[in-house]
Amino acid sequence: MFEAYLVDWEDFGPDTVEEVRQYMNRTPRSREIYEEVSEYIPLGVNSNQRYYKPYPLYFTRAKGSRIWDVDGNEYIDFNMGYGSLLVGHAHPLLVEAWKKQAEDGILYTYPHELLEELAELIPEIFDIDMFRFSNSGSEATMFASRLARAYTGRDKIIKIEGSYHGTYDYMLVSSWPTRGLAGPRRMPVSVLDSLGLPEDTEELVRIVPFNDLEPLKELLEEEGDDVAGLIMEPIMMNAGIIYPKPNYLREIRKLTKEYDIVLIFDEIKTGMRAHPGTASQILGVEPDLITLAKAIGGGATVSLVGGDEDIMSLIAPSDAPRYQGVIHAGTYNANPFALRSVYITLTQILTEDVYPQMIKYTKDLKKAYEEAFGKYGVDAYIETFGVSGAIMFSKDKVWNFRQVLESNLEIWYPLFFAMLNRGLIPMATGPEEMWTVSVQHSEKDVEKYIELIDVAVSLMAKADQYIKEEEE
Numbered sequence: 001m002f003e004a005y006l007v008d009w010e011d012f013g014p015d016t017v018e019e020v021r022q023y024m025n026r027t028p029r030s031r032e033i034y035e036e037v038s039e040y041i042p043l044g045v046n047s048n049q050r051y052y053k054p055y056p057l058y059f060t061r062a063k064g065s066r067i068w069d070v071d072g073n074e075y076i077d078f079n080m081g082y083g084s085l086l087v088g089h090a091h092p093l094l095v096e097a098w099k100k101q102a103e104d105g106i107l108y109t110y111p112h113e114l115l116e117e118l119a120e121l122i123p124e125i126f127d128i129d130m131f132r133f134s135n136s137g138s139e140a141t142m143f144a145s146r147l148a149r150a151y152t153g154r155d156k157i158i159k160i161e162g163s164y165h166g167t168y169d170y171m172l173v174s175s176w177p178t179r180g181l182a183g184p185r186r187m188p189v190s191v192l193d194s195l196g197l198p199e200d201t202e203e204l205v206r207i208v209p210f211n212d213l214e215p216l217k218e219l220l221e222e223e224g225d226d227v228a229g230l231i232m233e234p235i236m237m238n239a240g241i242i243y244p245k246p247n248y249l250r251e252i253r254k255l256t257k258e259y260d261i262v263l264i265f266d267e268i269k270t271g272m273r274a275h276p277g278t279a280s281q282i283l284g285v286e287p288d289l290i291t292l293a294k295a296i297g298g299g300a301t302v303s304l305v306g307g308d309e310d311i312m313s314l315i316a317p318s319d320a321p322r323y324q325g326v327i328h329a330g331t332y333n334a335n336p337f338a339l340r341s342v343y344i345t346l347t348q349i350l351t352e353d354v355y356p357q358m359i360k361y362t363k364d365l366k367k368a369y370e371e372a373f374g375k376y377g378v379d380a381y382i383e384t385f386g387v388s389g390a391i392m393f394s395k396d397k398v399w400n401f402r403q404v405l406e407s408n409l410e411i412w413y414p415l416f417f418a419m420l421n422r423g424l425i426p427m428a429t430g431p432e433e434m435w436t437v438s439v440q441h442s443e444k445d446v447e448k449y450i451e452l453i454d455v456a457v458s459l460m461a462k463a464d465q466y467i468k469e470e471e472e
Contacts, residue, residue, distance in 0.1 A: 003388070006159075008369070008413075009053065009054070009417075011354035011410075011470075012410075012414050013466030013467075014465065015459055016417065018415060019421055019459065021072075023028060023054075025074065026071065026073060027057060027069060027071050027468035028071065029070040029342065030056070030057050030058045030069060030071060034055035035055075035346040035372050039411075040422070046078065050429060051429075052416075052429055052430075058070045062087050063090045064440040065089070065438060065441045066444050067089065070326070071402050073423065074423060075420070075423055076424045076441075076449065077089065078424065078425055078449065079425045079428045079429075079433075079435070079439050080437075083269055083273065083294050083295060083369055083436045084295060084297070084299060085298070085434065085436070086272060086387060086438050087298040087345055087438060089438055091439070091440065093348050093349060094284060094299070094341060094344055094345070094349070095290045097341070098337065098341070098452070101336055101337050104337060106265075106331065106336060106337040107331075111373075112336045112339050118342065118371070121343070121347070123306070125276060126271075126278055126281075126290065126292065126306060127278075127281060127286070127304035129305045130147060130308075130309050131307075132305055132306070132333075133303070133306065133333050133334040133338065133339075134333055135302060135303060135333065135338070136166070136269040136293065136300045138167050138171070138236050139163075139166075139168075139330070140266040140268065140291035140292070140293055140303040141165040141168060141231065141266060141268075143305045143328050143429065144229070144264045145157050145168075145171070145228070145229055145231065145264070146327075146328075147262070147289060147305070147314060147326055148229030148288075150314050151262055151310070151311045152227075152228040153228075154225070154226050154227055154228040155204055155226065155228060156206055156228060156231050157170065157206070157225060157228060157231060158205075158227055158230040158231070158261075159174065159206070159230075159232070160208060160209070161177070161210065161400070161402075162174070162176065162210065162236065162238060162239045163175065163231075163236060163238050163239075163266075163401075167194075169201060170201060170204060170205055171231070172207075172208065173190050173192070173193060173201060173218060174188060174189075174190060174192070174207045175196075176238075176432075177191035177193075178191075178405075179405055182402075182405075185206060188208065188209060188215075189207065190202040190205055190206060190250065191285045191387060208269075209401065209402065210232075210236055210400045211244060211248055211400050212249065213251050215454075216252070217255065220255060220261075224259040225260065228261065229261060229262040229263070230261055230262075232264070232266065233265070233266050233267070233269065233279075234265050234267070234270060235279050235284055237270060237390075237434065239270075239393045239402060240391065240432055240434070241383040241384065241385050241388070241389070241392075242383070242398055242401075243385075243400060247317065249283055250281075250284075250285055251407065253285050253286075253287075262288045262311065263287040264288065264289045264290070264291065265279075265280050265287040265289070266290075266291050267279060267290050267291060268294055271293075271295060271296065272295035273386035273388055274350065274386025274387070275355055275357070275385055275386070276352055277282050278292075279385070288307050288308050288311060289306065289312075290304065290305070290307055291305050292306070296346065297341045297345060298344065298349065299336060299341065300341035300434050301338060302341065302342055302467045309383065314326050317465045340357060347469065350439070354439050355386070355387070358386075358437045358438070358441070361437045361443075361446045362384050362437050364446055364452065365382075365389055365449060368450040368454075369382045369389075369391065369457070370382055372453050372454050372458060375457075376457050376458055376460070377462035378461050379393070379394065379395035380395075381394070381395075381397075388436045389434055389435055390434035391412065391415075391431065392407065393407040393431060394406070403414075409466065410431070412429075412430070412460075414456075414463045415459065415460045417454055418452070418456040422452050423448075424448060424452055426456070
């Protein structure tokens with residue numbers, strides 16, 4: 001992930017410095033909390049992605065399309081929980097269900113009756129045979145890779161360079177490798193993303209570029225008999241939004257079948273973004289396993305791994321003694337609160353009829369951004385998928401992570417502060433992130449965003465010019 005905490009606002013010129021000064025003037029309580037809690041909580045946050053200089057905002061409540069910080073500032077929220085909240089904040093149907101469930105208990109550690117209905121609903125929506133619930137995306141990808149290893153009897157996993165599949169040790173590789181460490185473009189090196197990872201991680205997780213089949217073919221020719229699974233997003237959404245080239249995914253599917261490799265589509269970000277289902281359904285390529293989280297729960301902590309019965313049935317076979325199957329466990333797995341959230345979200349909120357309006361709003365934002373880029377001479381374009389859009393900081397079409405690294409990512413920073421100071425969160429924290437439109441965003445919300453785009457892109461252009469002048 002792009003490390004926003006390494007950015008210094010002084011590097012972008014006087015206009016950006018003024019925006020940051022305004023930010024600090026209007027958020028003194030957030031600054032106070034940050035200074036206090038960072039003595040005990042590293043960076044003052046509980047996920048590195050939430051931190052940025054000079055300090056992050058701290059919030060107190062949210063409802064609909066709005067969120068309020070501790071200083072009483074109101075924001076229209078287009079981050080929406082990194083895409084988890086397509087339902088918006090505190091959707092009335094969910095609030096009603098949550099209240100009732102709280103009265104009935106939120107944790108049983110015994111199976112809940114809603115599993116009966118969800119056992120029919122989820123396979124039908126997502127085209128899978130079987131599934132299991134967990135709590136986070138990291139857990140889902142961890143169990144998916146475990147299932148792939150169990151099914152094949154092999155150890156290695158192939159991963160796409162620049163993709164993020166959570167913080168599980170054997171997924172935390174080359175999620176955002178720097179140019180100096182990433183190796184040759186065609187044959188990327190496995191770069192560990194964190195201290196504390198096992199030494200064998202580099203050997204067990206192999207990296208290939210997106211949208212390029214030849215490096216994958218070469219890797220499979222050499223190591224295919226040792227590869228258990230290939231995990232990827234069908235549309236990359238960790239480095240902006242990058243679409244697969246025509247036939248790329250179909251060829252991936254052919255190669256994985258040829259080498260008896262489990263194909264895992266991580267649909268944690270792509271799932272539910274464009275319709276009530278997955279990106280793989282839209283793209284017409286069927287993986288062996290999928291992982292889902294974020295939008296399916298309406299804000300509840302829930303995830304799932306699902307797919308072919310032959311693979312999923314390896315989870316503790318009924319005729320095997322204890323610990324002979326694939327272990328999948330968790331105290332909070334399929335808790336009643338999460339199950340109720342999934343059921344309400346999938347059956348009553350994120351239905352087919354709500355998507356056209358949300359997608360229209362995203363198209364309106366794309367048009368406004370690209371008009372502003374042209375007006376101010378900013379080399380960038382917008383890529384969208386369903387209800388979400390991302391700024392691609394490049395003049396040319398981006399097809400892989402290396403091209404993202406070569407783009408002008410830093411000028412995201414002044415845009416972000418320009419929007420915050422005017423009461424709008426334009427996207428999640430970082431230039432690789434995207435905006436999300438929810439069912440609770442209104443036309444007026446989008447009009448306000450469009451109004452601020454001109455101001456923010458103007459500041460981006462000034463910062464870009466300042467940087468170029470300083471470099472000369």
